[in-house]
């Protein structure tokens with residue numbers, strides 16, 4: 113039955129959804145089962161009979177329950193939501209879902225890491241996929257995006273090489289979900305075109321605090337076509353309402369042990385609690401005639417269009433508001449494809465995009481096993497499908513009639529083609545000519561200018577993190593020549609960066625040979641260097657995460673550490689204030705046993721041993737001398753101090769309630785002399801709660817990282 117309170121896609125999914133509540137157990141043929149505990153035997157100690165169709169069916173299904181994981185982007189988390197257009201883009205595109213201001217389009221979004229297997233950690237240093245299926249009235253439109261606006265390579269023919277290099281090494285299958293190994297850096301150090309992306313990958317963007325706190329980028333330039341046939345190049349952007357935030361690398365490594373599902377859990381819980389993740393959707397629009405006005409090629413996916421040169425116009429909102437009912441049926445079986453287009457949007461000749469157009473259907477055939485994967489409920493268009501494609505494995509639709517060809521007369525000519533005026537998709541007509549060549553355009557041969565632009569646009573702490581990431585990764589490289597070659601590449605981006613990394617690796621900065629601009633005759637692309645161009649934009653503020661702080665604590669997770677004797681009144685008052693601002697509070701005590709606070713019994717969600725400070729955005733040490741003393745008894749002391757010291761090291765807000773001096777004085781904080789707005793000690797003469805809230809909303813005091821850690 114249609115549910116008026118939910119969108120068209122969810123209603124469609126409902127017709128494929130069942131619940132086992134109050135139902136009798138049956139076989140797949142619907143036969144009620146009388147005994148699901150014992151197999152059918154010849155005598156109760158005898159051999160099992162082949163006749164046992166119930167056993168055979170159950171085991172056979174089990175034996176075939178796994179499908180191949182995605183070749184890349186295997187680990188993912190998905191959610192349903194709504195895309196709302198706030199401002200019409202009809203002057204630029206005739207796409208229906210982008211033309212009608214106020215129109216809401218159902219979506220399914222899948223976030224993913226790239227390199228790791230399905231069971232790997234969420235906090236790997238990696239690019240994140242940000243794939244969106246728009247269930248539009250004109251059919252499915254997929255924007256298969258990433259959380260970084262550029263890519264490693266310029267041509268699809270290099271993709272298998274890139275992926276083979278980053279995946280675990282083929283002899284021993286090590287390492288899992290990590291780029292810190294020989295084959296990745298060997299490949300990268302030979303691929304100058306990857307340097308811009310490497311800056312992004314080594315930046316904190318590669319270790320997001322939450323999937324809800326990262327940007328989404330379409331990466332390629334696409335084309336918008338309006339009703340009159342006029343073309344604009346377009347770049348797609350999603351900007352998170354909560355700002356763009358990351359964790360520290362040290363924290364990421366620890367989260368991987370304490371809670372490898374950190375991002376998956378965070379997305380799930382935020383939707384369950386009604387803190388719906390939201391992004392502003394925006395576009396950068398470039399009239400067709402301005403295609404060549406930039407100091408880079410719009411078709412080159414290793415380049416971004418600086419927002420200072422073409423501002424992002426915000427026109428819509430993406431909100432995720434419903435978790436999947438079933439991970440496999442929805443998040444695992446969803447099949448994206450950058451070639452799923454609607455009229456009004458078209459491809460460009462970006463050679464990376466062109467190759468993708470082949471890959472996605474091809475991979476679904478081996479992953480989902482049949483050309484009928486569009487019939488899997490999550491992949492179905494809300495616009496009904498009518499064509500003469502028939503049969504194939506797992507066909508579900510029952511199409512009536514004798515006719516499965518066109519043109520036909522016996523079927524009345526149905527189904528009919530549509531005119532463009534009726535919404536028929538027609539590829540944008542353009543003149544194409546050229547020699548048949550296996551070549552790269554000279555306009556693609558500037559590999560360092562935007563890598564520099566990115567590096568120079570980072571704040572001080574972000575640059576330090578990037579340097580440290582390079583040191584971490586390259587220290588795991590066992591072949592010295594690769595380390596040296598990589599440092600040589602860095603020297604083309606920034607000399608100080610190269611020197612700092614080289615020092616820690618124990619190598620010298622040797623500048624690589626000066627640039628060749630086209631692929632050398634011997635095919636050795638390590639000799640292919642950059643034709644450096646002077647960038648119009650010297651610094652782009654949009655590339656730093658620093659200024660994305662949104663002054664909100666919405667959906668931030670605050671850990672309250674307490675023991676018997678904690679001041680319940682003060683605790684509850686602070687909890688109420690934080691929750692009113694949208695934060696989540698979780699209680700952590702020495703054990704899971706109920707805690708006797710001054711005026712009530714409280715039930716902790718975690719114990720000091722079951723969780724760590726890395727799973728929280730801020731800590732409150734609950735007021736109460738007795739509680740503080742218990743937290744400092746010999747059994748709890750090292751765990752309590754570990755919480756405080758780690759949160760401090762990771763630049764988080766820490767609030768010491770009244771009577772917790774003993775915790776403060778035993779922690780690493782006591783030795784510090786510098787001003788620190790994010791360490792708050794309860795005081796009567798000021799509003800310490802307010803100060804705590806402000807500190808949390810700033811995310812982290814990265815500027816104090818050095819002071820806090822030395």
Ligand code: HDE
Pocket residue numbers: 182183184185188222223224240241242243256257258263267268269271329330331332413446447448464465467468471472473475476
């Ligand atoms: Fe993908 N990519 N990709 N990719 N990609 C896949 O498709 C591929 C690229 C992206 O949540 C695969 O269904 C090639 C850029 C996302 O299901 C595969 C090339 C961008 C996802 C594939 C690229 C992406 C994928 C693996 C270079 C950002 C996850 C499983 C020519 C704009 C989608 C699958 C999901 C998945 C091929 C490059 C984004 C093999 C050949 C650039 C978000 O088809």
